[in-house]
Amino acid sequence: xxxxxxxxxxxxxxxxxxxxxxxxxxxxxxxxxxxxxxxxxxxxxxxxxxxxxxxxxxxxxxxxxxxxxxxxxxxxxxxxxxxxxxxxxxxxxxxxxxxxxxxxxxxxxx
Amino acid sequence: xxxxxxxxxxxxxxxxxxxxxxxxxxxxxxxxxxxxxxxxxxxxxxxxxxxxxxxxxxxxxxxxxxxxxxxxxxxxxxxxxxxxxxxxxxxxxxxxxxxxxxxxxxxxxxxxxxxxxxxxxxxxxxxxxxxxxxxxxxxxxxxxx
Numbered sequence: 475x476x477x478x479x480x481x482x483x484x485x486x487x488x489x490x491x492x493x494x495x496x497x498x499x500x501x502x503x504x505x506x507x508x509x510x511x512x513x514x515x516x517x518x519x520x521x522x523x524x525x526x527x528x529x530x531x532x533x534x535x536x537x538x539x540x541x542x543x544x545x546x547x548x549x550x551x552x553x554x555x556x557x558x559x560x561x562x563x564x565x566x567x568x569x570x571x572x573x574x575x576x577x578x579x580x581x582x583x584x
Numbered sequence: 585x586x587x588x589x590x591x592x593x594x595x596x597x598x599x600x601x602x603x604x605x606x607x608x609x610x611x612x613x614x615x616x617x618x619x620x621x622x623x624x625x626x627x628x629x630x631x632x633x634x635x636x637x638x639x640x641x642x643x644x645x646x647x648x649x650x651x652x653x654x655x656x657x658x659x660x661x662x663x664x665x666x667x668x669x670x671x672x673x674x675x676x677x678x679x680x681x682x683x684x685x686x687x688x689x690x691x692x693x694x695x696x697x698x699x700x701x702x703x704x705x706x707x708x709x710x711x712x713x714x715x716x717x718x719x720x721x722x723x724x725x726x727x728x729x
Binding site for chain 2: 475476482485486489493494495496497498500501504505506508509510512513525526528529532533534537540541556557560563564568575576577578580581
């Protein structure tokens with residue numbers, strides 16, 4: 475197990491630049507469906523679509539490419555949009571949230 | 585540190601990324617498909633996994649040990665060989681759910697995804713880096729993503 479963040483970085487590079495990873499047809503179809511299309515109420519669909527947009531943007535490039543996500547918007551544009559939203563959340567929303575909304579209940583008790 | 589990261593609701597965003605990365609490892613996928621009924625009720629299975637992880641992160645040491653013993657026992661029973669070639673992996677390649685390299689990949693996806701989401705949505709993560717001697721030396725921002 476990597477013991478430091480530098481070790482973790484080295485492991486990340488080895489795995490993402492190596493040939494051990496391979497997105498199978500099953501993963502491309504079924505895993506994608508399970509992960510990105512959970513049964514949620516229709517009112518929560520916009521939230522799910524936003525979360526999925528973020529998920530795809532934050533995937534390592536090599537993994538995103540193998541899954542064959544839509545090329546629109548292009549990865550750099552997608553990442554820039556998510557970065558802008560994240561900047562707003564980090565600077566404007568998170569600092570204003572009370573702990574009761576920001577933190578998990580179990581975590582507050584631990 | 586792990587509690588500091590996972591107590592944030594925003595870090596839940598990292599789950600989908602971690603799962604997609606896990607599914608990108610063919611040996612992890614084939615083991616899942618061959619030895620569990622997870623795909624019949626995938627969301628029940630994911631909910632159980634989330635509960636297990638919550639116990640490990642926020643529960644007592646005794647509770648964490650209890651759930652990890654159960655998970656290890658399940659993993660010990662799961663092994664096999666690839667029926668057909670997948671990517672660089674040849675047909676007949678053996679796999680085991682308790683293979684330390686497979687477990688490392690799964691753990692890595694969880695840690696890496698949580699770090700990425702934390703850094704993007706909560707801010708820089710300052711940690712104490714450990715020198716080879718094991719002595720804590722300096723603070724530094726976690727880099728990931």
